[in-house]
Amino acid sequence: MVIYGTALLAFCMLVGLVIGQMLGIALGVGKNVGGVGIAMLLLIVLSDWLRRRDRLPVPTRQGVLFWSSIYIPIVVAMAASQNVVKAASGGWLALVAGVTTVLACLALVPVLSRFGSNVAEPQDSPPGDKP
């Protein structure tokens, strides 16, 4: 049943958020620390385990895949509900701080990618290579 997949997804997200919340409390931060990331790891582990036991039929998969395929529309809705006016009205300081930070971090992406690539190179064979 399709709902099994969606329920699995919901379960992973809830468990991740609970762990993230506890981590946040343990660290003394009022915020959720990595709840979504933990949920992602959990979904990867659980779905892998179910797949190997042949407990992941097509309808169940569809219950998860629907949500990942609706991802872009959700992101568009997210963009449409951003406080763009406030970003634009923050004045020069906000603009300069935002722009320079983004540019510096973008520039660091290739630096870091090169940095450790000799370590992780052997495993670098993604399943679906780009055309």
Added chain:
Amino acid sequence: MNCLPDWQFMLLSKHSLVVLLEKNSLITALFMVGAILWVSSFISRKLTSGRIHASAIAIFMGLALAYLGGMMTGGEKGLADVPLLAGIGLLGGSMFRDLAIVATAFGVRLQEFIATGLSGIIALTLGIFVSFLIGGLVAYAFGYRDAESITTIGAGAATYIVGPVTGTALNASSEVIALSVAAGLVKSILVMILTPFVASRIGLDNPRSALIFGGLMGTTSGVAAGLAATDEKLVPYGAMTATFYTGLGCLLGPSLIFMIVKLFT
């Protein structure tokens, strides 16, 4: 007894079309977003002959509409503050966004994360410190000299959540906190818009660099939208590290980083 003509009845009464759409706001939002994506894929195909990704155009249109909505209503949630389109706020809010992000991890192999785990952690740490450093330097350049303000604006350059959390913890002035939020918003919007254009130049085309990208940028919404507009397959990797960023930033900002800033002021 209803003596209005049918069309007038449709538009003016409390059973009007507007009320109907408001009542079903999530459905209205689904239709609206579908329409935005349809228009943007049309633009992508006909006007840019596929060079600019349809989702990049859709995200840009979303931001432009958010600006319009904010100007019209004076609210904080962009288009979602227009009552008719309140569903946009629900659909694009953190609940559905996080569910969809988690769903993108489905089918990803665990080994790929483990193999790149270390560079993800390095990227996260570096990303947080670089953002604080640059934000703090900009604050200094604009005349702020007290450690509280410098740290808070640096925190805003991390994300628009780290900013106010750090500022509140350090008792920064509300003006400085507002600036930190604005800096974080500029960052997140810029990441959304710039990522697809710089992706090839910074080698953002494999899971490893996406993981590093997410850790360096840290803004979940910026990374989520930026990668969506670049290559959907990279989303889970970038989102994974980015979701740890805000929490870590809130942890380090008012503590370690504030102490470091204090040494220099």
